[in-house]
Amino acid sequence: MISDSQLLRTENFWQGNWYGATQRFAVTNPATGERLAEVADATPAQAQQAVSAAAEAFVSWSSLSAAERSALLLRWHQLLLAHQDELALLLTLEQGKPLAEAKGEIVYGASYVQWFAEEAKRVYGDTIPATSADKRILVLKQPVGVVTAITPWNFPNAMIVRKAAAALAAGCTFVVKPAQQTPLSALALAELALQAGIPAGVFNVLASSDAQGIGAVFTQDPRVAKFSFTGSTAVGKTLLAQCAQGVKRVSMELGGNAPFIVFEDADLDAAVQGLMASKFRNAGQTCVCTNRVYVQASVAKAFSQKVQQAVTSLRLGNGCDSKVDLGPLIDDAACRKVEALVQDAVAAGANLICGGQRQSPDSLFYLPTVLSKVDDRMAVAQQEIFGPVLALQSFDTEDEVLARANATDYGLAAYFYSRDIGRIFRVAEGLQFGMVGVNEGIISNAAAPFGGVKQSGYGREGSKYGLDDYLDIKYLCLGGLG
Numbered sequence: 001m002i003s004d005s006q007l008l009r010t011e012n013f014w015q016g017n018w019y020g021a022t023q024r025f026a027v028t029n030p031a032t033g034e035r036l037a038e039v040a041d042a043t044p045a046q047a048q049q050a051v052s053a054a055a056e057a058f059v060s061w062s063s064l065s066a067a068e069r070s071a072l073l074l075r076w077h078q079l080l081l082a083h084q085d086e087l088a089l090l091l092t093l094e095q096g097k098p099l100a101e102a103k104g105e106i107v108y109g110a111s112y113v114q115w116f117a118e119e120a121k122r123v124y125g126d127t128i129p130a131t132s133a134d135k136r137i138l139v140l141k142q143p144v145g146v147v148t149a150i151t152p153w154n155f156p157n158a159m160i161v162r163k164a165a166a167a168l169a170a171g172c173t174f175v176v177k178p179a180q181q182t183p184l185s186a187l188a189l190a191e192l193a194l195q196a197g198i199p200a201g202v203f204n205v206l207a208s209s210d211a212q213g214i215g216a217v218f219t220q221d222p223r224v225a226k227f228s229f230t231g232s233t234a235v236g237k238t239l240l241a242q243c244a245q246g247v248k249r250v251s252m253e254l255g256g257n258a259p260f261i262v263f264e265d266a267d268l269d270a271a272v273q274g275l276m277a278s279k280f281r282n283a284g285q286t287c288v289c290t291n292r293v294y295v296q297a298s299v300a301k302a303f304s305q306k307v308q309q310a311v312t313s314l315r316l317g318n319g320c321d322s323k324v325d326l327g328p329l330i331d332d333a334a335c336r337k338v339e340a341l342v343q344d345a346v347a348a349g350a351n352l353i354c355g356g357q358r359q360s361p362d363s364l365f366y367l368p369t370v371l372s373k374v375d376d377r378m379a380v381a382q383q384e385i386f387g388p389v390l391a392l393q394s395f396d397t398e399d400e401v402l403a404r405a406n407a408t409d410y411g412l413a414a415y416f417y418s419r420d421i422g423r424i425f426r427v428a429e430g431l432q433f434g435m436v437g438v439n440e441g442i443i444s445n446a447a448a449p450f451g452g453v454k455q456s457g458y459g460r461e462g463s464k465y466g467l468d469d470y471l472d473i474k475y476l477c478l479g480g481l482g
């Protein structure tokens, strides 16, 4: 039972303390509709208090040595792994993904904490040959200061720690508003940060139904140095504009429209396996899910038959059932969006091979769906589906499919399968995306720079580049040394 969980927290956390609110909002299980908890509904005034706590804590936190910050992050990492099962259960109950995926998310999120605990000790500066003998040029890297963040519901643990770990490692302090649908995972992270000994005011969490009000504080409070957002491109644009007023540092991890290209020289079985992983993870609710499938005409029929066989074997149900592959969508609005995209595609001439409706009229379970004879003019090929719908198209030539794959405002992830080394380099270099999977459908990991181009945002999370988003470069010119 969730009420037995030691990590079930329903009050907000800042300055090392838990705070209630005059209002509360309900958190429900998308698989059952069951009310899981009533969470304190943070206000903009409380967001300002949390920013004050972060600003106060920044002085001491940034003064710690990198080794001291690293040790505290590693303790947090250990606690995340020690509580993996409990964290995963909270995550599945509030978000819906199968428990196995939720456990994977906890390990994935914790890997960023471990990664940046190590990177904290590698924030290097420079000495640069001066233009005259009486001068010395030094370059320092210093933490930007207070970081605020807003994160989505689809990875309620990993999207927070992927930011917080880098921010804290750099010496910044951090205040996050999780998605209203999934606050419990975020508040559990705060509990474990507290247990890890991370000082008061360094890591702060405010759950709220007033996203706009909290967002106004996070993007416009003059004490905030940087704002980091993960979510839809539409909301990202709004928040980016709000940050412009104070010329804040910004990272944007936004929407995607990933092409998945299967060339005739591909290993078709490997391509099917990669497509299933990329398309149906989290019931298709990830920013890097395959959104468009392009199969070279000469292998289109064989590939489509293999895909249909794989999709019809998927099991849809409550994520707490270990036999389930796909959980529910997050809410009714998400279901209605997917229904509209499928109906629009069929009306425009696509073939519905399987699925195409909810498991039952009022449920949030949407059947795994395959559409064929899709074309690029359809909304299902132009919009982020964010559901378990696989849209098949065919193509003839490499140049044609590269042009079609790039014909989108998004630029997050892309995938293709080929065993021709010349083609691999031509296509990998020609795809206008931040991340490209070559003969691989799952590409996210802490060692790699995660992020997009075009309207999928900017900044990178993870990798040796991930700290740059939280550091300022300072140039020292030492004169009079002649």
Ligand SMILES: NC(=O)c1ccc[n+]([C@@H]2O[C@H](COP(=O)([O-])OP(=O)(O)OC[C@H]3O[C@@H](n4cnc5c(N)ncnc54)[C@H](O)[C@@H]3O)[C@@H](O)[C@H]2O)c1
Pocket: 150, 151, 152, 153, 154, 155, 159, 177, 178, 179, 180, 211, 212, 213, 214, 215, 216, 230, 231, 232, 233, 235, 236, 238, 239, 252, 253, 254, 255, 256, 286, 287, 288, 384, 412
């Ligand atoms: N690029 C990435 O790393 C990445 C990762 C996960 C999800 N996403 C994207 O996120 C989207 C799905 O998540 P979502 O539905 O939660 O996205 P969303 O943009 O609707 O919401 C994201 C967050 O923004 C908040 N928010 C919404 N409107 C706001 C406003 N006006 N002011 C302040 N905050 C506001 C929400 O409460 C939530 O916490 C998809 O587009 C997906 O591609 C991107």
Ligand SMILES: O=C[C@H](O)CS(=O)(=O)O
Pocket: 154, 155, 158, 285, 286, 287, 288, 444
């Ligand atoms: O939804 C977006 C996440 O970033 C997906 S991943 O787990 O990082 O690949």
